[in-house]
Amino acid sequence: MKPTRSWSRGAAALAATTALCLPALAAAQEITIVREVDSNNYDPHRSTARAATEVLFMIGDTLVTLEPDMQTIAPGIAESWDVSDDGLVYTFHLKEGVQFCDGKEMTADDVVYSLERWIDPETASPVAWRAGDVESITAIDDRTVEYRLDAPFTELLYQLTQSFATVIDRENVEELGEDFGINGFNGTGPFCWESWTPRDRLVITRHEAYDWGPPWYENQGPAHMERISWQIVPEESTRTVALMTGQTQVTQYVPHIALQQLRDAPNIEVQRHDEAFWTYFMGFKVDRETVADEDVRRAMNLAVDQEALAEDLFFGEVEPAYSYVSTAALDWDPELEEHLLRHDPEEANRILDEAGWERGPDGVRQKDGVRLEPVTYVFAGSTWGKISEAVQADLLEIGVAMDIHAFDATVAWGQMATQDFDIFGMSYPYITAGEALNLYFRSENMPTPNRMNWDDEETDELLQAGKTALDEEERFSNYAQVLRKVHDAAVWIPLYHEPMYIAHSTDLEPVQPHNNYGAGLYKGLDLRFRD
Amino acid sequence: MIETVANRLLLSIPVLFGVLILGFALVTLAPGDPARVMAGPAAPPEVVAQIRDRMGLDDPVVVQFLRYLGRVAEGDLGRSLISNRTVTAELGAAIVPTVELMVACLVWSIPLGIAMGTLAAVWRGSIVDRIIMTISVAGVSLPIFFICLVLIQVVGVQWRLLPFIGRGGPLWTVEGLRHIALPALSLGLIFIGPVARMTRSSVLEVLRLDHVRTARAKGLSERRVILRHGLRNALIPVVTLIGLQAGYLLGGAVVTETIFSYPGIGRLAVGAILSSDFPLAQGAILVLALAFILINLIVDVLYALLDPRVQRR
Numbered sequence: 056m057k058p059t060r061s062w063s064r065g066a067a068a069l070a071a072t073t074a075l076c077l078p079a080l081a082a083a084q085e086i087t088i089v090r091e092v093d094s095n096n097y098d099p100h101r102s103t104a105r106a107a108t109e110v111l112f113m114i115g116d117t118l119v120t121l122e123p124d125m126q127t128i129a130p131g132i133a134e135s136w137d138v139s140d141d142g143l144v145y146t147f148h149l150k151e152g153v154q155f156c157d158g159k160e161m162t163a164d165d166v167v168y169s170l171e172r173w174i175d176p177e178t179a180s181p182v183a184w185r186a187g188d189v190e191s192i193t194a195i196d197d198r199t200v201e202y203r204l205d206a207p208f209t210e211l212l213y214q215l216t217q218s219f220a221t222v223i224d225r226e227n228v229e230e231l232g233e234d235f236g237i238n239g240f241n242g243t244g245p246f247c248w249e250s251w252t253p254r255d256r257l258v259i260t261r262h263e264a265y266d267w268g269p270p271w272y273e274n275q276g277p278a279h280m281e282r283i284s285w286q287i288v289p290e291e292s293t294r295t296v297a298l299m300t301g302q303t304q305v306t307q308y309v310p311h312i313a314l315q316q317l318r319d320a321p322n323i324e325v326q327r328h329d330e331a332f333w334t335y336f337m338g339f340k341v342d343r344e345t346v347a348d349e350d351v352r353r354a355m356n357l358a359v360d361q362e363a364l365a366e367d368l369f370f371g372e373v374e375p376a377y378s379y380v381s382t383a384a385l386d387w388d389p390e391l392e393e394h395l396l397r398h399d400p401e402e403a404n405r406i407l408d409e410a411g412w413e414r415g416p417d418g419v420r421q422k423d424g425v426r427l428e429p430v431t432y433v434f435a436g437s438t439w440g441k442i443s444e445a446v447q448a449d450l451l452e453i454g455v456a457m458d459i460h461a462f463d464a465t466v467a468w469g470q471m472a473t474q475d476f477d478i479f480g481m482s483y484p485y486i487t488a489g490e491a492l493n494l495y496f497r498s499e500n501m502p503t504p505n506r507m508n509w510d511d512e513e514t515d516e517l518l519q520a521g522k523t524a525l526d527e528e529e530r531f532s533n534y535a536q537v538l539r540k541v542h543d544a545a546v547w548i549p550l551y552h553e554p555m556y557i558a559h560s561t562d563l564e565p566v567q568p569h570n571n572y573g574a575g576l577y578k579g580l581d582l583r584f585r586d
Numbered sequence: 587m588i589e590t591v592a593n594r595l596l597l598s599i600p601v602l603f604g605v606l607i608l609g610f611a612l613v614t615l616a617p618g619d620p621a622r623v624m625a626g627p628a629a630p631p632e633v634v635a636q637i638r639d640r641m642g643l644d645d646p647v648v649v650q651f652l653r654y655l656g657r658v659a660e661g662d663l664g665r666s667l668i669s670n671r672t673v674t675a676e677l678g679a680a681i682v683p684t685v686e687l688m689v690a691c692l693v694w695s696i697p698l699g700i701a702m703g704t705l706a707a708v709w710r711g712s713i714v715d716r717i718i719m720t721i722s723v724a725g726v727s728l729p730i731f732f733i734c735l736v737l738i739q740v741v742g743v744q745w746r747l748l749p750f751i752g753r754g755g756p757l758w759t760v761e762g763l764r765h766i767a768l769p770a771l772s773l774g775l776i777f778i779g780p781v782a783r784m785t786r787s788s789v790l791e792v793l794r795l796d797h798v799r800t801a802r803a804k805g806l807s808e809r810r811v812i813l814r815h816g817l818r819n820a821l822i823p824v825v826t827l828i829g830l831q832a833g834y835l836l837g838g839a840v841v842t843e844t845i846f847s848y849p850g851i852g853r854l855a856v857g858a859i860l861s862s863d864f865p866l867a868q869g870a871i872l873v874l875a876l877a878f879i880l881i882n883l884i885v886d887v888l889y890a891l892l893d894p895r896v897q898r899r
Contacts, residue, residue, distance in 0.1 A: 254853065254854065300743055
């Protein structure tokens with residue numbers, strides 16, 4: 056008997072091991088999306104994290120949506136809207152039959168509640184300004200919402216496409232209290248909240264009733280996928296091999312170094328979208344004596360070799376930037392192209408020589424007792440570490456010795472709100488040129504995000520005129536003047552525009568990258584397996 | 587036995603107090619401003635100042651520590667600055683996966699380590715001994731992150747046998763087992779080395795003793811001599827080592843959990859520290875220290891069970 060028992064034990068062990076090693080049979084329409092970091096919560100008004108937006112677009116809806124060209128406004132849960140001639144009143148007509156995940160019908164009251172909660176000072180949303188100067192938001196009837204402004208805001212519709220304007224369910228918010236967006240979320244999006252383990256995994260399931268997707272999607276709902284797991288994988292190499300081995304089907308968090316490898320892999324497709332509108336730059340605090348001289352700032356712009364930076368540090372996978380916003384962004388002025396500062400170290404040296412900045416014995420330039428040793432604040436970490444060192448090396452060529460101070464992200468924001476530095480490194484997402492300019496160059500936004508201390512009355516007037524313009528031409532004209540002004544003054548050194556990359560398994564149909572706030576998969580309505 | 591446990595528990599109190607001081611000091615001295623974390627990057631300085639005031643961050647450090655101590659005594663570890671969930675809830679969710687990982691690691695590596703050490707001792711100087719000792723030295727010397735990466739590359743990527751991201755579910759499910767296999771294997775590989783080496787030297791020592799010679803003289807089989815009279819007596823130092831190493835495994839788990847994206851307490855601690863989530867970091871440090879103390883307590887009890895002389899002392 057003994058040998059038989061031992062054989063049967065061995066066979067059982069072998070069977071168990073084989074079962075363990077066989078890949079799990081995936082459910083029919085179920086995918087895992089891996090990403091680098093999690094959000095702090097999924098409350099649209101309490102989180103500004105891209106990680107929150109990625110999910111909120113899928114589990115919630117906004118009144119209007121933005122087409123992938125990042126310029127065209129399209130219906131969301133509002134099927135149409137009217138704008139009064141004075142640009143002060145927006146009337147939204149809601150689609151019929153829109154439901155929350157719990158089956159409850161969504162009405163104008165829900166929209167009003169959501170938008171009012173967004174701008175309520177008690178909510179303390181850091182992005183409440185995006186809603187414009189609101190006078191009132193009213194439900195005219197179950198299907199009509201009136202959004203009344205104190206001053207026209209030409210970008211209102213663009214801002215309403217963002218996840219901060221997601222429609223939420225008052226009962227759900229009140230029931231969950233502080234745990235709203237942590238332990239649950241009842242939205243109207245193509246997917247419904249199932250579970251969240253912070254820093255690990257968030258699972259959403261298909262909203263079966265959903266058929267009110269944006270018209271520019273081929274599929275307006277329900278979604279093809281039955282279940283999506285958003286899995287956090289902090290290690291970039293693990294994310295890459297997870298994609299290559301089929302443990303995840305799609306990710307937009309692929310290290311630049313691995314992109315070519317993924318393109319070469321037979322089972323992976325990589326989609327690149329240049330209209331990502333995420334720009335890296337270094338800004339000058341223009342009232343500090345080291346960089347107050349416009350000639351110095353221009354020379355430093357000319358010294359930096361953006362092309363080499365993009366090629367050497369990012370394997371050519373990013374776009375060298377010479378403009379402060381992407382040239383594809385709404386209201387960018389193409390006429391500015393010829394005024395942009397491109398790599399020319401000889402010209403940079405000539406400008407500094409002519410301006411009287413003389414090289415000292417150590418090669419560093421100085422004038423009137425001021426040495427060109429700008430104190431530079433950047434975020435600690437590999438990205439800004441290598442960027443700042445590359446810029447430092449370029450600047451040294453023209454006699455500028457950059458003094459780099461790197462701070463942990465939690466300290467950096469505070470440090471960059473001080474007046475103790477000459478240059479700061481930053482990156483930012485935007486939808487339009489106007490949004491970027493209003494954020495960074497308004498004098499009322501000093502000391503942050505206007506860390507440059509750009510205090511110019513004319514700029515403020517032009518920005519206000521652009522923001523409240525009633526027609527596109529007027530808006531464009533005002534913003535174009537600001538763009539010209541700040542580019543001519545060399546207030547920043549633009550470094551690179553980061554394109555959107557989505558790498559996915561060839562088992563999936565090609566995915567259309569969407570760039571609203573960098574949430575590449577947007578509503579996920581086009582995620583589907585090949586037949 | 588009860589007295590032994592009570593003594594150990596009493597001795598744990600000053601250790602725990604030391605851990606609380608150290609955890610508090612580390613987190614307080616680390617760069618980062620909890621108020622800024624809470625307020626978010628775009629918050630104006632006055633909002634940050636208000637939060638600092640509300641959190642008592644401008645109070646003297648001693649006052650802050652005493653307040654922290656009082657809260658811990660009441661079982662209140664505060665709320666995560668990032669997620670706003672209670673620290674106890676966050677820790678509670680992360681402890682189970684880590685305990686599973688420990689169990690999955692120890693359940694195979696302890697018997698294997700002891701078996702390898704015993705075999706090496708019995709066949710001392712043979713090729714078996716050399717092979718086993720080479721494996722042990724490799725296990726002791728190789729850094730855990732390297733082992734993790736090699737396993738991912740070979741087992742996960744080349745052979746495509748096992749998944750290497752996340753947790754598949756509870757340990758008793760197939761998916762749970764599949765997902766925990768590689769992290770448990772990585773952790774176990776650094777564990778078997780020291781266990782095998784200690785077992786080998788301990789068994790060699792015991793096999794030289796008089797009672798073993800007597801057992802052989804009585805005509806007992808070699809297998810019985812080694813297992814009954816040799817190994818059992820040789821296990822006492824091995825158990826001590828296992829206890830110590832199991833504590834260090836928690837450190838290895840921090841790396842393993844991070845590389846395998848495994849949602850345990852190690853990864854939670856790393857995430858909390860990197861994101862300056864101070865209450866959560868303090869809570870994680872406290873739990874890790876408690877685990878270390880608990881493991882040592884278990885070792886002491888096992889020690890007493892294996893060696894009645896310890897109980898009598």
